[in-house]
Amino acid sequence: MSNSNIGNKNQTQRKPVVLMTMGTQERKGHDYQVMTHKYITPLVDFAGCVPVLVPTCCGTDALETYLDMADGVYLTGAGSNIDPALYGQENETPGKGQDKARDLFDIPLVQLALARGLPIFGICRGMQEINVALGGDIYQKVYAVPGFNDHRENPQDPVEVQYQAVHGVKIKPGSWLREALGSDEIRVNSLHGQGLKNLGEGLEPIAVADDGLVEAIHAPGLSPFLFAVQWHPEWQAASNPDSIRIFQAFGDACRQQVRKAQASKQRQSA
Template sequence: MSNNNSGKRKPVVLMSMGVQERKGHAYQVMTHKYIVPLVELSGCVPLLAPTCCGSDDLEQYLDMVDGVYLTGAGSNIDPALYNQENLTPDKAQDRDRDLFDLPLIRAAIARGLPLFGICRGMQEINVALGGDIHQKLYAVGDFDDHREDSDDPVDVQYGESHSVRLVAGSWLAELLGKDEISTNSLHGQGIATLGEGLEPLAYAEDGLIEAIHAPGLAQFTLAVQWHPEWQASANPDSVKIFQAFGAACRQRMAQTTPANHR
């Protein structure tokens, strides 16, 4: 399935990369599974931005794009950025990505760019707007353990894990045409206090916030804690989410691109 419009300019979407070490060398990477649905379902062109060189060029990047897409990653956000001590020192961090993405989010919001976040990306949006997260969700109150079993095959890790209840009457519930969906679950952290202007769109069975938006903003904003990018084209809910983001980016492009360049 594809939104490929031959001969027409497609929206450009910024994706920030993250660090990964391989045989003593630091790489900047982006996982294939995040890129494919953006191209095939959203109908957009990805612009991959390295985060290892600081944020001085953020505005120039944003001049080139029609939306921002913040993906998941194996690293956690540095808790110092939401005024907490690090309770998971054994977990990888990527401070370069933190220091690129947090100002990126605020700048994208200021420009009115569509914004879509997945897993770490959802947590970044929350922290960028002054919220915080549970560093050890599995050790807090009545929350379930939302982590995957690393010994399981990948297909099992990304298999359906629990149901998510969508806020009744919300635009996300209307988009998906239902009040409850089944999702995968691969995270050890989760939203605690919501950032300024953010509101829940969905909850897990244990009450954890699983999706957020910013209803006070004119542009498309959506972030989810699960992984809709996994085998997205085979999941009708994921297809609708990626298509909605692509439509928002096309609308933004139409508003800012002269007619003779479309």
């Protein structure tokens, strides 16, 4: 689907602006703010949105300013873990990198975006951030918890193998996701050592893995659209109909936010 085919019903409506927070990465003694292409392109190609990359290294002073320009928030995956102190645990994975600047930006971002009624979409780390922001916590080592499978990728495998679909997720019957995907179960990739434990306030599971681990959440009582997944739908999204439908659903929610904002301005000017 090309960009020109998205939103044809209303050519006068502007494209939604979506915030994407970046992460910290050190390279040869220099600190960078980074975001990989694989997360950006499906937001443009299939959600039909305009990404605004937000640095997390400067604190939250400008957070409200960013939100003033936003029609949605998109929290991506990353190679770092959330600081366990933020959900009341000691660090069980000291060898794994953290990104505390992103933690301290994204958690209030989720809370303020919800207060504004903005659509929110999270992937992998982004899903875990949403859970922590709403008072939930995390299994730091899913692979060490009895009853759960090892959801990590093999670091020795080529990236194409790491991102292959390796297990099923069961979709909640009667849910909007079941309707959007047209299936009771889909196959997904799996590249995470951590996972959701106790869900935050207002969050509900909408998909679970074969072993019962929560793989997708939503919050119908909190937001018109808050949705997050543990797998990576952004990976080669163009060849995955389920991924396309997920990004389209987020884009539709953001377009609805644009319509609401435009209607509000019209009422104020009348």
